Amino acid sequence: xxxxxxxxLLAEESAPTTRCRILATAxxxxxxxxxxxxxxxxxxxxxKMSPANxxxxxxxxxxxxxxxxxRLIGEIEALVSEIAARPGLTATERLVAAIxxxxxxxxxxxxxxxxxxxxxxxxxxxxxxxxRHHIARITAGFERIVREGVERxxxxxxxxxxxxxxxHAGIVRYTHPLLVGQAALQPVPSLEAMTAFLxxxxxxxxR
Amino acid sequence: xxxxxxxxLLAEESAPTTRCRILATAxxxxxxxxxxxxxxxxxxxxxKMSPANxxxxxxxxxxxxxxxxxRLIGEIEALVSEIAARPGLTATERLVAAIxxxxxxxxxxxxxxxxxxxxxxxxxxxxxxxxRHHIARITAGFERIVREGVERxxxxxxxxxxxxxxxHAGIVRYTHPLLVGQAALQPVPSLEAMTAFLxxxxxxxxR
Numbered sequence: 001x002x003x004x005x006x007x008x009l010l011a012e013e014s015a016p017t018t019r020c021r022i023l024a025t026a027x028x029x030x031x032x033x034x035x036x037x038x039x040x041x042x043x044x045x046x047x048k049m050s051p052a053n054x055x056x057x058x059x060x061x062x063x064x065x066x067x068x069x070x071r072l073i074g075e076i077e078a079l080v081s082e083i084a085a086r087p088g089l090t091a092t093e094r095l096v097a098a099i100x101x102x103x104x105x106x107x108x109x110x111x112x113x114x115x116x117x118x119x120x121x122x123x124x125x126x127x128x129x130x131x132r133h134h135i136a137r138i139t140a141g142f143e144r145i146v147r148e149g150v151e152r153x154x155x156x157x158x159x160x161x162x163x164x165x166x167x168h169a170g171i172v173r174y175t176h177p178l179l180v181g182q183a184a185l186q187p188v189p190s191l192e193a194m195t196a197f198l199x200x201x202x203x204x205x206x207r
Numbered sequence: 208x209x210x211x212x213x214x215x216l217l218a219e220e221s222a223p224t225t226r227c228r229i230l231a232t233a234x235x236x237x238x239x240x241x242x243x244x245x246x247x248x249x250x251x252x253x254x255k256m257s258p259a260n261x262x263x264x265x266x267x268x269x270x271x272x273x274x275x276x277x278r279l280i281g282e283i284e285a286l287v288s289e290i291a292a293r294p295g296l297t298a299t300e301r302l303v304a305a306i307x308x309x310x311x312x313x314x315x316x317x318x319x320x321x322x323x324x325x326x327x328x329x330x331x332x333x334x335x336x337x338x339r340h341h342i343a344r345i346t347a348g349f350e351r352i353v354r355e356g357v358e359r360x361x362x363x364x365x366x367x368x369x370x371x372x373x374x375h376a377g378i379v380r381y382t383h384p385l386l387v388g389q390a391a392l393q394p395v396p397s398l399e400a401m402t403a404f405l406x407x408x409x410x411x412x413x414r
Contacts, residue, residue, distance in 0.1 A: 162400055166404035
């Protein structure tokens, strides 16, 4: 056959690794000096490569920011998906666990890595595509839980997708990087009280 | 009697007026050039008074910011109180009207007066006392509506104060100056869908 797969060039073979090394180095700089002060030249120097080589993997500094952010929130999305699919739990337990995870993750990042948190804040503020996708993916995890709860008769929701979106919007005070940092604006209801209130919105009528 | 009220000095008699003129002038500057660039000297010059005279009424620039903000949000609090007390409406209607008002007010300010909005954003970010009071007063309006709804059998809530706080926290995506500006982060559920979902949390069981 003449249509054989082309032999990859050496650079392309090592591409995933180099990409990962660039992102790990960028994330380290973001933590230490903040994402705004980090330059492509910093990243290239640390990796002993030319900035031009970095640009072979990422079109722009913005593309690096987005990829770092994507990796960061990809982890949390995977955890929410795992909770949504976890066997042996009621839909209520899974919803509570997912909400709790989102809150703790955001609070921890805010406290432990304030500079990384800055980047997330800025990304949210700039309404990056990656943030929109993040919201959609978390909401999808909630939707799965709501649908299964409705199937089991545990929840009642005429439109599970909309109910999931309402729950996600309803916990924004506890999971949004721009608001979680405002500890001084307490008191708000406890997350437990808020979650219980939102769950009432899913309770079957006639109970 | 010897304990007569002292005759006020002229300066004190005109104090409320001067205070108001300072605040109106400051608010005008905040709209035009933003609150950060506005100086006490600007305000004093416009009013043909010395900065020292401005400081007789307000300790600091920060005190002026807070007073401008207080006046601004005082208006909205008065409107929410008026809705909470409005006769001839069900508790549901009053809650929907109050939520709608908060959302429209925030959206309008964001669109029409982006610089004034900046100040509100900054104030929220700095967690000023005035913001905490604002949240408490709006929640108090919600609480009045929830309590009356419970009394009429229209709502069910074991703890009306907490339910009111949960509703207020639950609409933050639609009424918080830091989030309302992020139109690009749509879609979120419509405010109507969100309000309906939160109202389900107040619905009497057994319906």
